[in-house]
Amino acid sequence: MRGSSRLVLTAVSVAIGILLAIQIRSAGELTSTVPDLRTSEMRVMLMEAMRHNQVLQEDLEALRQKVREYERTVTQGVGALGLLRTELDRARLLAGITPVRGPGLVVTLSDSKKPAVQGDDPRLFVIHDEDILKLINVLRAAGAEALSINGERLLATTEIHCAGPTVSINNMRIAPPFVVSAIGNAAAMESSLRMRGGIVEVLGYFGMEVTITQHNALEIQGYTRPLRFEWAKPIEGR
Amino acid sequence: MLLPLFGLLLGLTLGFFLEFSVPPHLAPYTAVALLAAFDSLLGGLRAALEKHFDDNIFVTGLLSNTLLAALLAFVGDRIGINLYLAALVAFGVRIFQNLALIRRLVLVRSK
Incomplete structure (x- = not known):
């Protein structure tokens, strides 16, 4: 080398x-x-x-318990305080933060299990936020008094909004199957869902699986996270 | 014959202590380029043993092989086929051939 x-x-x-x-x-x-x-x-x-x-x-649950205790001791008895307490309970019920029990329906919505056909829009075969909104609207029209979706209690401020493959309810991501519980007149609610041209028929057309069961004593949990009103303030004296 | 081998070991130890690493998205290209360079090195060794080594041929061969291999990998990535496999196979085969020839030449010489 x-x-x-x-x-x-x-x-x-x-x-x-x-x-x-x-x-x-x-x-x-x-x-x-x-x-x-x-x-x-x-x-x-x-x-x-x-x-x-x-x-x-x-912690929150413990604090709530304490508040309830205080209320009970303060408002024991009759008269103005007793009235105030009934008013408060009523307001809580309306706000949806108390668990409630009553007759009602459980509606389960699942995505379509139809085999996908070439050329079909796959978006037609999944449950959308709008489907849930329509269902909730029909139930409310038929007199539903308390509603929850997969355990999320519906409040006055609850959104039902598309969030990618999931649906956002009370800012929680909910995935199918969607289990909607409704307390109200079960027979009336079921018949308005099953109406000809109604929501069950439309969803069934696309192969979505909708099951409806009636219950005599359905329990719906209250909303447990803190409620905050950042912008809306009550007007004094009205 | 032994000096390049020591050089390789020296380079390896130096490289391990250097605070420099290849960006992850460039790693496939540099790997193929490195294989090409290694093939050129063995080719150079063989030529030296066969006594027709030429500096210019060696250096230009080294550079063109390395660049072409990296380019091939890059183009393959852009058009969606694993073109770097071509470089991999070609240089892999040549590395073994060169190694075999070097072994033979060394053995013949040491007899």
């Missing part, structure tokens, strides 16, 4: 060695550490947040 060739080959060898080492290190980082670390980190954060949430929820 001549001198110059030896020199060139050695120099190139060193360069390739450096590059190879960098490549090996980069590839190692790429495949193993980065995404794993990220996901496990996120998982820990999520668990932490959920635990925190749980604790706060329990």
